[in-house]
Amino acid sequence: MSEKSWKEIPIGGKILEAGNAREYKTGGWKTFRPEIDRSECINCLFCWLYCPDMAVTHDPVKNETAVNYEYCKGCGICEQVCPKKCIKMVKEER
Ligand code: SF4
Ligand code: SF4
Numbered sequence: 001m002s003e004k005s006w007k008e009i010p011i012g013g014k015i016l017e018a019g020n021a022r023e024y025k026t027g028g029w030k031t032f033r034p035e036i037d038r039s040e041c042i043n044c045l046f047c048w049l050y051c052p053d054m055a056v057t058h059d060p061v062k063n064e065t066a067v068n069y070e071y072c073k074g075c076g077i078c079e080q081v082c083p084k085k086c087i088k089m090v091k092e093e094r
Contacts, residue, residue, distance in 0.1 A: 026053060030074025032089040034067050040086035041065055047078035047087060 010016060034047075043065050048056040055072035058065050067078075079087040 025070045026073050027055075027068075027070045030072060030092050032074045032076065033069060033092045034072065034074070034076070034078050034087045035090050036065060036067065037086040037088070038064070040084050042084055044083060046081045046083060050077050050081045052077065 036047075043058070043063050045056075045058060045065065047065065048058055051072075052075065053071050053073055055068050056065060056078060057068050074089070074092065076089050079089050
């Protein structure tokens with residue numbers, strides 16, 4: 001995706017193309033990242049349901065819940081809603 005000049009950016013920063021969120025990798029925003037303790041996870045998918053960025057994924061074959069760090073913004077909502085308390089927000093190392 002090439003950088004747009006200020007003349008090409010719509011007034012008010014409107015998003016004109018539907019379904020383009022996939023192109024905006026917001027994972028670089030976070031200062032904390034969620035880590036799932038798989039030994040405690042019961043795959044209830046509360047974290048998947050509440051994640052505002054759809055950054056939680058679930059593999060139905062392996063029955064495994066994971067975080068896609070390319071889109072996770074590190075808001076910590078998943079940690080708050082997890083009934084097993086098996087998500088911990090840890091400092092992002094870059
Ligand atoms: S909310 Fe917690 S227990 Fe439920 S799927 Fe997510 S990590 Fe696993
Ligand atoms: S920290 Fe926020 S953005 Fe990242 S997976 Fe959890 S709920 Fe989604």
